[in-house]
């Protein structure tokens with residue numbers, strides 16, 4: 001988790017955006033909300049550029065179909081990369097070479113471990129700040145939980161259950177590995193995975209592949225996380241945080257948090273007394289949104305506060321690669337520091 005010491009003002013910062021799909025347009029919005037000057041946008045699809053002009057008022061002279069040409073021409077100080085994953089590594093490295101000072105790259109950070117490592121190295125050499133848009137620490141659905149965990153009311157975290165549906169393990173589980181790191185204050189050390197065999201069409205194009213199935217992730221600090229993203233399930237994203245004295249259930253899509261915790265006089269009884277009387281609370285939280293937390297990642301990076309950096313992106317990516325290795329080995333446990341994890345294998349993540 002990086003932070004810098006010399007704060008930079010967002011207002012007036014010249015930013016470019018590469019990739020103007022659904023997420024790229026949100027990056028344009030986030031940059032504008034922060035008072036940045038959008039000086040160039042690039043997308044290989046002419047239709048995306050037309051939408052940027054029509055819906056977001058981007059000037060035709062700032063629109064490019066060739067991102068390399070755009071970078072060389074407008075020389076931005078900051079860059080948001082919201083293409084699909086196969087081009088993240090190339091554009092981060094090109095921008096770092098050209099001296100772009102601050103880059104926010106979408107997840108999945110890259111399509112191989114080697115590419116992610118090369119991105120980090122390129123930014124280290126050029127002194128570029130690199131953030132990966134795993135915004136969990138800036139979302140109320142996680143900050144509220146983090147504040148409760150370890151409190152007298154809930155006690156320490158035991159484990160996390162991610163009850164999803166057909167969300168795609170790379171598309172979404174990568175966010176949950178970062179969420180785990182943030183909530184548990186500990187990186188994932190190893191995983192076991194069992195993917196489903198059937199593969200559904202990928203919403204971002206037939207060239208992409210994502211898997212559904214189950215992943216168990218564990219840390220050395222104690223807590224573990226079980227992610228269930230089955231193609232057989234078509235509703236919901238609910239997270240259960242199991243703690244010593246109670247449980248927190250968050251319905252992330254509907255912005256609802258329910259807390260049940262043992263009443264104070266029963267807290268210290270053995271855990272085997274699981275039926276003790278509880279106090280209940282139901283709290284409304286902001287439903288998941290991407291613009292506001294993306295703004296928060298920029299602000300943290302520019303102002304010198306902790307933000308999800310290249311190491312955070314690489315951690316999530318390593319979890320995914322280890323999950324593939326585990327699945328292919330029949331669900332055996334694979335550690336993230338296993339030297340046999342493939343560095344050069346390219347995955348078809350979007």
Ligand SMILES: NC(=O)c1ccc[n+]([C@@H]2O[C@H](COP(=O)([O-])OP(=O)(O)OC[C@H]3O[C@@H](n4cnc5c(N)ncnc54)[C@H](O)[C@@H]3O)[C@@H](O)[C@H]2O)c1
Pocket residue numbers: 018019020021022023024042043044045048067082083084085087106107108133134135171204290350
């Ligand atoms: N952080 C989050 O919460 C979050 C949410 C949604 C998507 N994402 C990530 O954002 C990225 C984009 O997702 P999306 O839903 O906007 O996808 P999308 O398919 O809607 O948009 C991708 C855009 O990139 C353009 N593009 C592809 N290759 C290009 C290239 N070489 N140069 C320039 N433009 C190119 C495409 O034409 C398209 O307009 C993905 O990596 C996705 O995983 C992150």
